[in-house]
Each structure stands twice: as C-alpha cells, then as structure tokens.
Amino acid sequence: MKANWHRNTLIYQIDPSLFSDSNGDGRGDLKGIIQRLDYLQALGVGALWLMPLYRSPFKDAGYDVSDFMALDPRFGSEEDLRQLIVQAGERGMRVILELVAQHTSDQHPWFQRARRDKDSVYRDYYMWSDTPVDDGNQPIFPSVEDSIWHWDEQAGQYYRHLFYHHEPDLNLANPRVVEEIERIMVHWLELGIAGFRLDAASHLVEQAGGEDEEQGVWVLERFFKCMTQINPEGVLLGEVDVEPERYSHYFGNGERLGLVLDFWVNNHMFLALARGQAEPLQRAITQRPAPPDGANYAVWLRNHDELDLERLSEEEREEVMQVFAPEPDMRLYGRGIRRRLAPMLAGDVRHQALAQALLLSLPGAPIVRYGEEIGMGDDLSRPERLSVRTPMQWNTQANAGFSSARHLAAPVIDxxxxxxxxxxxxxxxxxxxxxxxxxRPLLLARAGLPEVGDGEARLITVDHPAVFAVAHVGEATSVMVANLSNDTLTVKLDGMDLQGFKEIISDSQYPAANDRQLTLNGYGYRWWRRTGSKQ
Structure with missing residues (x-):
C-alpha cells in the first residue's frame, strides 16, 4: 500500500441511504454499494467517502448520531461494512467514514444522562449555561435556529448547539470526551477503514481550545496519533471553512489533518465560472499556504450541503448568486445556493465537462459527489439542503433503478x-x-497523473482572461488548460513550450499546438504530458 496515497486519489462521496438499495426497503445500504463497485472502479475512484452510517433518529441525514459504536440497521451489519472494505480493496479503493465529533443527537445516552443529573460525569460532556452566552458564534442555520443556546427543562439549563437544537455541542475541552471519540475511532479503524472525514473540524477545534483555535489543535494531533497507531497510512479529511491563512493550523507539520477541504478555492472557482474568467481561481490558489509533506488540499465542485459562499465578499457572493441562483428559492441561509451543479450550468453538457476538467486540473485531491458524473439535478420542492439529496439515477426503470420499493428514503427526480x-x-x-x-475519460486520465497531487503546481500566464492554465511538475510534467468562456479562442501560454509533450485528453480533436499557440473550443479543455526529468 502507498504512503500518502491520499495526496493524489480521486474521492467519490456517497450518501449510503440514497445510492443503491439492495433489499427493496426503499433505503440505500452497504450491500447496494458493494453491487456498484465495478462501476466506481471504472471511474478511476481511489477512495469512497461514506456519509454517516451510525445509529440515528435521522433528523439531519444521520449527522445526529445516537450511537457511534453501532451501524444503523437500515444500512446493514458490520459484516456488510467489512465486506465493502474488502471488496473495494480488491479493486484498489479505500473506504473513509464520516466522524461527527462536534456534536451528538439529543437522543444519545450521554446527553440523556447529562440532562438528568447535574453531578453526572456526562454533564461535562456538553456545554451548559444558566443564561445564553454571546461567544461570538452565530447559528449555522440562521433561517431555522435563532440562537445557539436551547433551554432544557429537565436539565434546568441552556445547552449550546451551533447546528440544530437537537444536536447539542460536545465539550471537546474535556479529556473524557476526547477519549470517547478515540474509542469510536479505534472501533472502526480495526474493521479496516482508511480514515475519517471530520465533520465541522474547525468548530470542534475551537471547542477543544475554549474558542482559541491555536490552543485547540491538540485535539487533531490526538486524533491523528490514535488513527496512525492502528493504520499508519490513515487519513483525516477535515471540513475547515476558514480563511486560507488559518489552514496551516489544521495541517501543522503533517501530524494533524492529512487533507483539508478547501472552501476558499471552492468559492473562488464558482466566482471564476460565474465570470467566465480565470483570475479569481488563480488568485485563490496563490493565497493558500503550501501544505506540509504528506498532506494536501481536497478540492470539489458541489457537496451534500448548500454551496456556502461565505469566503467571498458580499459583492462577489451576490455576483455568483445572480448567475447561478437568480430565484430566492434557490438560495439558503443567506449565504449559499441549494442547487446541484448541472442545473446551475443549465444542463449544458460541455459546460459541466469543462467544470469537471477544471476541478481535476487543480493541485489537490479531487472529490466527486455521487451523480455529478452524469449531471443529476435537484428537487427544490424539498426543504433546505434536501434539495440536492435525491436517489442516484441508474437507469430508466421505476425509481431510477435505485430501489424496487414503493416508498423511498427520498423521492426520485421524475x-x-x-x-x-x-x-x-x-x-x-x-x-x-x-x-x-x-x-469518465477525464477521471481515468487524472488517476494516471500523480504529479498533480504530488508535484509542484505552477500557474501559467495566458493572453486571454477566460483561460486557466497550470503545469504540474514532478517525475513527469503535465500541462492543463481550460476555457471558461463559450467562445472559441486561440491563445498563447507564457513561458511554457509544449515541444516534447503528448496531448493526452481534450474535449475534441484539435490541431497540434505550435509556437506556444493553441486553440480551445468554447468550454474546451486540453491536457498534455511529458515524462522525464523535472524542468
């Protein structure tokens, strides 16, 4: 097995309840994922990121966990998970589980014990106050929750919840809580998983440090040490929605997070797509610190939440909204867009392929959400973020081939x-x-370009604002060019001679590039590669 594999792997995000139903109960399950592994392997997928599988009341898609040590029966058994890990491994794929360590469900036994007895050791597992405290935090879902404090009649105090009021925040400054999380990690690592996606990582770090981020990173070091004692090649993939200069806190020297989910580049990529200009994306890449050895950024287009545009200025955010979410019902929480990528790009196949080619050209490990590769849409009649959480569309049979049941976990788009x-x-x-x-050819080509994740990225100046160009230099050198406009262009690459490079993939047949001059169709892309020593 390869050390630091995560720096350069294609991660495929799966909502297990919505991917494939093997037993006809209307809900996706682990056996359903196993049945689709050949499809995923054919996409070049290197790792599966599974959204929460734990026991839960499912008021928040499983992020409201009531028992971290048990799979929810709807998904199957631990043996099913073990089989998924084994069979994925046989196809060169690893499995990453979600780890929700920032809060629990209010149905979790810890919270039930905490609210019953002020003197219980579990009381200090959560964050309590006699009166609501203004600690500078605002509700994550401002249109749903009007405060981060909720009165609990049984406890006779308020408890803090950054997310929904049925998800009380854990007191991660309490060593007992961290020990509990480590026990949870050990349980699943011993089954053979390759690591965890840490939900709300920046919030849990603040909770561990008493709102002091730099003081709280000890908790990431604890989690990393716990994981690598069992799986030395394991990865912690952290949800870190902060300014880029703060990323270094979460990386450390490589002994904290192995992958940081880069919201900064994600936001600016959509600003670039909205403008049809490369500059915002180029600027964002140059503003983020270089990751330490063994670590990297994770990049993506859309995920299971709203497209949160908080990292843009107010004017930039509105600019993106006007292009991709012109109607009020397409927007959410005053900051984001609750649409899938395909409808945002008006279903234009060329534009979507360009967006995927752009993503795959970025330095970092790319994440593709299930259904993005076929251009799935959204259901704006569903509330909040559920609009982008619909069953995978496999074929034209009833229920899109997702399930044979009459009643589904979520309605298909029909x-x-x-x-x-x-x-x-x-x-x-x-x-x-x-x-x-x-x-699919783009994903497979990207899987064969280790220099994109492991090499040095060099942005290339182009004589047209719509064109993004980057060289990745390692044992081989790849050059990737993308036209963000709908116009056919002929451009020059400054300081990059393509002599000796072989064109490996493009959106269509092109004449050979000469004298650093090349043609690009509207929404076109071209990749070249040269093997041999570094330039």
Whole structure:
C-alpha cells in the first residue's frame, strides 16, 4: 500500500441511504454499494467517502448520531461494512467514514444522562449555561435556529448547539470526551477503514481550545496519533471553512489533518465560472499556504450541503448568486445556493465537462459527489439542503433503478430535463458525447497523473482572461488548460513550450499546438504530458 496515497486519489462521496438499495426497503445500504463497485472502479475512484452510517433518529441525514459504536440497521451489519472494505480493496479503493465529533443527537445516552443529573460525569460532556452566552458564534442555520443556546427543562439549563437544537455541542475541552471519540475511532479503524472525514473540524477545534483555535489543535494531533497507531497510512479529511491563512493550523507539520477541504478555492472557482474568467481561481490558489509533506488540499465542485459562499465578499457572493441562483428559492441561509451543479450550468453538457476538467486540473485531491458524473439535478420542492439529496439515477426503470420499493428514503427526480428518464448511468455509459462519456475519460486520465497531487503546481500566464492554465511538475510534467468562456479562442501560454509533450485528453480533436499557440473550443479543455526529468 502507498504512503500518502491520499495526496493524489480521486474521492467519490456517497450518501449510503440514497445510492443503491439492495433489499427493496426503499433505503440505500452497504450491500447496494458493494453491487456498484465495478462501476466506481471504472471511474478511476481511489477512495469512497461514506456519509454517516451510525445509529440515528435521522433528523439531519444521520449527522445526529445516537450511537457511534453501532451501524444503523437500515444500512446493514458490520459484516456488510467489512465486506465493502474488502471488496473495494480488491479493486484498489479505500473506504473513509464520516466522524461527527462536534456534536451528538439529543437522543444519545450521554446527553440523556447529562440532562438528568447535574453531578453526572456526562454533564461535562456538553456545554451548559444558566443564561445564553454571546461567544461570538452565530447559528449555522440562521433561517431555522435563532440562537445557539436551547433551554432544557429537565436539565434546568441552556445547552449550546451551533447546528440544530437537537444536536447539542460536545465539550471537546474535556479529556473524557476526547477519549470517547478515540474509542469510536479505534472501533472502526480495526474493521479496516482508511480514515475519517471530520465533520465541522474547525468548530470542534475551537471547542477543544475554549474558542482559541491555536490552543485547540491538540485535539487533531490526538486524533491523528490514535488513527496512525492502528493504520499508519490513515487519513483525516477535515471540513475547515476558514480563511486560507488559518489552514496551516489544521495541517501543522503533517501530524494533524492529512487533507483539508478547501472552501476558499471552492468559492473562488464558482466566482471564476460565474465570470467566465480565470483570475479569481488563480488568485485563490496563490493565497493558500503550501501544505506540509504528506498532506494536501481536497478540492470539489458541489457537496451534500448548500454551496456556502461565505469566503467571498458580499459583492462577489451576490455576483455568483445572480448567475447561478437568480430565484430566492434557490438560495439558503443567506449565504449559499441549494442547487446541484448541472442545473446551475443549465444542463449544458460541455459546460459541466469543462467544470469537471477544471476541478481535476487543480493541485489537490479531487472529490466527486455521487451523480455529478452524469449531471443529476435537484428537487427544490424539498426543504433546505434536501434539495440536492435525491436517489442516484441508474437507469430508466421505476425509481431510477435505485430501489424496487414503493416508498423511498427520498423521492426520485421524475419530471423535467433532469428526470431519471433523461439523466441516468445506463443511457450514458456507451454514449461518448454524454456527460459520463466525457467525464469518465477525464477521471481515468487524472488517476494516471500523480504529479498533480504530488508535484509542484505552477500557474501559467495566458493572453486571454477566460483561460486557466497550470503545469504540474514532478517525475513527469503535465500541462492543463481550460476555457471558461463559450467562445472559441486561440491563445498563447507564457513561458511554457509544449515541444516534447503528448496531448493526452481534450474535449475534441484539435490541431497540434505550435509556437506556444493553441486553440480551445468554447468550454474546451486540453491536457498534455511529458515524462522525464523535472524542468
């Protein structure tokens, strides 16, 4: 097995309840994922990131955990998980689990004991106050919760909750709580998982440090040490939505997070797409600190939440909103967009393929969310973030081939241009001009370019503002160019001679590049590679 594999792997994000239902109960499960592993392998996937599988009341898609040490029965058994790990491993794929260490469900036994007895050791597992305290934090879901403090009649005090009021925050400054989380980690690591995606990592660090981020990073070091004692090649993938200069706290010297989810680049990528200009993305890449050896950034287009644009200025945010979420119902929490990528790009297959090519050209480990490779849509009739959480669309059979049940965990999209009869895996598998027909070769090509994750990224100046160009220099050198506009362009790359490079993938057939001059279709992309010594 390869050390630091996570620096350069394609991560595929799966909502287990919405991916594939093997037993006809209307909810996706682990056996369903196992049945789809050949499909994932054919995409070049290197790691599966599974959203929460633990026992839960499911008021918040499983992020409200009531028992971290047990799988929810809807997903199957621990043996099913073990089989998934084994069978994924046989196909060169690892499995990453979600770790929700910032809060629990209010149904968790810890909280039930805490609220019953002020003298219980569990009381200090949570954050309590006789009166609401203004600690500078605001509700994460401001249109749903009006405070981060909730009165508990049984406890006779307020408890803090940054998220929903049924998700009380854990007191991570309490060593007992951290020991409990470590026991949870050990349990799942011993089954053979490759690491954890740390939900709300920046918030849990603040909670561990008494709101002092730099003081709280000890908790990441504890988690990293716990993990690597069992799996020396394990990774902690952290949700860190902060300014880029603060990323270094979360990396440390490589003994904290192995992958930082880069919201800064994500936000500026959408600003670049909205403008049809590369500058915002170029600027964002130059503003983030270099990761330490053994660590990297994780980059993505859309995830399971709203597209949170908090890292943009107010004017920039509104600019992106006007392009991609012009209607009020498309927006959420005063900061984000509750749409999938395909509807944001008006279903344009070329534009979506360009966005994926752009993502895959960025320095870092790319994450693709299930269904993004086929251009799945959203259901704005569903509340909040549930609009982008619909069943995977496998074929044109009933329920999109997701399940044989009459009642589903969530309704399939069955109307409009993104209905499963119009957008599904089966129809696109052997259609080269489909989105899957374009994206799958990109994903496979990217899987064969280790220098993109492991090498040195050098932005290339281009004589047109719509074109993003980057060289990745390692044991080999790759050059990746993307046209963010819908216009056909002929451009020059400053300081980059493509002599000796082989074109490995492009959106269509092009004449050979000469004298550093090359042509790009509207929403076109071209990648070259040269093996041999560093430049």
């Amino acid at each position: 109307e409009g241009p993104f209905a499963y009869t119009q957008v599904n895996v089966e129809d696109q598998l052997n259609a080269p001009e489909s989105l899957l027909g374009r994206v």
